[in-house]
Amino acid sequence: MRFLAALLLWLVTTIALAAAVPGLWAQLNIVDENGYAALAADAARDPRLQDAMADELATQVTELGANRGYPLNPMVARMAADSYTRNSGFPGQFAQANRIAHRWVFTGAVPSGNSTDQWLVDVAPMLSDPSFAATLGHLDLQVPPTLTVPITVDAPELRPGKLRVLATWGPWIAGVVTVAAAVLALLTFAAARSRGKAVTALGVSALLVGAGGRAGIEVGRRYVTDALDRTTGNIRTVADVMVGSAEHSLQHWLNMTVLMGFGLVVLGVLSAALGSIVLRDKASQ
Template sequence: MRSFVSAVAVVLGLLLAAVAVPAIWVDRNIVQEEGFVALAAPLGKDPTFQKRLAAAAVGGIDTGGAIPGPLAEAVRPLLESAAASLTGLPGYPAAWEETLRKSHRLNFAAAGTVPSDADSATSITLDVAPLVALAAGQISERLGVPLEAPEQTLLTVGQSSQRQLIEQVAVYAPLGYSMAVGAGIAFLLALVAARRRWKVLVGTGLGALGVAGLWSLGSRWASDAVMGTASGNEVADLFKREFVAASASGFGSWILAGAVTGAVLLGAGLVFGLLGGAARRR
């Protein structure tokens, strides 16, 4: 009976851990604003993405009301120059970080606080308004003419079905911490109930290695599923591709940690089993 209880506890602990670890990673790195900014911030340093992002930001500037029609064509080279130099401005890192924060709040806003814009309510969006404001300020200084920067400049990054998934993830991801506690209790119960604890270590180690493999497959499947959709916007698709790659890499380190933990438990269980067997033969 003790062996049965121990085996059930190990299986339960592995099932809880299999769900808890990805949920905790998602909560810390995507649902929570600070984690999202830390994960996505390096994307702003990618040269290709910087170029596309700067062009989109400058393209969001409304020059029609401030610049007379005959001069609009003459201003175009200045706009192109601003796009080329935007990422080199001292205020670019702060503007990019604010872009990420505004975008996170827009997509993870609580019910009733999402702006009334239809796109922001039904799809995953990236708000590049801080970058547009930075570009507008630079061009205004050169022209001596104030340019108006919009409060929102939205780029669609994902579809409505993915937005619904984000809303569900925001609700359920924090439950991963409770599941992790439950997994720890289950493993402790397995050790207490076991007649031969080295078997618990071996079983848990093997299970952890298997779970790490499932996490790897699941991460690859999720990445392919997200990348299988196109927004039709080059900047948005580039951001999505780079963010998915960063997420897969970030969770990959957790998968590696899980595999190493499984290998250590397996090795420890085998060593204790051999030592215990040798002691009993004496």
């Protein structure tokens, strides 16, 4: 009976851990605004994203100049944009732009100048950077306070505050699932006859979660690609790099879970072996 109880607890613990690891990662890196901004700043160091944003910013500054009566050379505008996206301040400003986009989908906050329900990113702070002025000369482009670029095509299922429920309940759900996984692991350890075997079993749970999570990433990539197809222009490349950065972050968490599982398996095997030796010595006395 005790074995069956321990086995049932182990199964439930494995399921809870499989929900806790990606759930906690998503809460800290996607749902949480600061975590998402940090993810965006990390992605902004990728040359592919820098090139795509440079192309988009060059297009925007050229159009802005034409509207102000300054026919800018596109090559000069691109040089200014390249210089900007490769300086140390770009990741921070890119992260700030993504904060605004994050609020749009998670809280429903609509930036000024957004007259549609499209998901937009504000590039005005980037175009106002001194590096543009230094490269373009003394042109007074008068960058408006807000200059938004659509991230996605207009789609009925993408509306402000679409993920507000996750922003509200995500922290609670992630916390409850994580605590539940920890409590179930302790109960499994307490219910098992052999502590060493219990530790080994919990290590196997971590190994299964880590390996299963990596397989889940591969399966989910097709759905992510479908979502990326909703993005437009250079933002498609930007979104692709950000998704890649998110995948790399999640894979790191899963790798750490696998390493933790491997460590628990080794510890459990050693503990079980040592316990067997102790029992044998006691029996021989």
